[in-house]
Amino acid sequence: MTSRGTASPSRTAKGTTQTTRLTGIDAARGLALLGMMATHLLPTFEADAQLTPTWIGLTFSGRAAALFAVLAGIGLALSTGKQRPPQGQELSGARRGIALRALVIAVVGLFLGGLDVNVAVILVHYAVLFLCVLPFIGLSIKPLCAFAAGWVLGSPVLAYLLRPWLLAPSPPLQLGHNPNWDDLTTPGRLLGDIFLTGYYPVLQWLSYLLIGLVIGRLALTRMAIQVMLLAGGTVVAVLARWLGVLTMDAWGGKEALQARLADPRYPLDSLLQVNLAGVEQSGSWWWLASSAPHSGTTLDLLHTSAVAAAVVGACLLLGRLGEWLALDLLLPLRGAGAMTLSLYTAHVCLVAAMYLQPLPAGWTAEGVYAAQALTAVLIGGSLAALNWRGPLEWVAHAASEVGRYQRAGIR
Secondary structure, three states, rough: OOOOOOOEEEEOOOOOOOOOHHHHHHHHHHHHHHHHHHHHHHHEEEEOOOEEOOOOHHHHHHHHHHHHHHHHHHHHHHOOOOOOOHHHHHHHHHHHHHHHHHHHHHHHHHHOOOOOOOOOOHHHHHHHHHHHHOHHHHOOOOHHHHHHHHHHHHEEEEEHHHHHHHOOOOOOOOOOOOOOOOHHOOOOHHHHHHHHHOOOOHHHHHHHHHHHHHHOOOOOOOHHHHHHHHHHHHHHHHHHHHHHHHHHHHHHHHHHHHHOOOOOOHHHHHHHHHHOOOOOOOOOHHHHHHOOOOOHHHHHHHHHHHHHHHHHHHHHHHHHHHHHOOOOOHHHHHHHHHOHHHHHHHHHHHHHHHOOOOOOOOOOOHHHHHHHHHHHHHHHHHHHHOOOOHHHHHHHHHHHHHHHHHHHHHH
């Protein structure tokens, strides 16, 4: 959440400043933030026996968090050479900077994990993803594509095979809550949850950062690339989702899985549309054939990462349109997107406070979401207009700079 789609200003022949900042990247990150806030504050299922999906669940569940992860990879690519991956001392410095930034994010995540809140906090998993992607930072786009494709295809199968072994012990290697400071005393259980049994399994979610690295190594300022991301992402997202529905509804997957689930409290049809997190996906290879949000299957990874690519392409094109019209069309979103770590942290703290006491009379879930979203947009837009960083972004950036330049400083 702290990698910003930025580049330093350059000077034209006439001496005027020409920004090379990709405002569309921050705008996409702002959309992801608002989407995650919606899934936290608004119901994703109706309160009926069928758990009928709401439009919030159908629209944002699984996609908003995946967009965050893909944008993390894009941000890392933009901050480490863009189309020219770093090498030698530059690569070492970049890796140190990313590792220290991950440490800051992990500290914030462990703090939030100690709060009594019904939100699956992503930050600790996000920090571990930063560390896991370090070996890939110096790769060019062709090997990155190969690794990304292999990870999307292979990690769901490996996770399916390994999860039963982690869930078999008593107690299982699964936290059942957000990682917090106390969990550091049981590292085996903590790592098992972070990599395989938790809400954001790093083993599969590394696919998003690898795909983001691929996108970030493209020439994102070119309109052809932006159109390709929008069109190609849309096509792949539709095909992946369609194939998942086909395997479940037409090829018998849903019936096979319903027999395995055998629990009337979990209507499989609704879960396949909104969220499979918390459902033990074992005992049938059909689990790997769904495209359900938070299932971590190949089709889920393809669909959600393709949606992310399409959103990035659309935001980049809107930023280009704004330049033509001499209007900053993306200011509200890009402002929030440039300080997502601070705003996300504040949002989780506010949600935790809401659990301590009931909402004031007259407030609804929709009203709370609207108030938080508007506040995030106003604060983010104001700081963006002043060209200021958020407080936690400043700390993460400072840590990154220390790691990146510490050797140069010694010399």
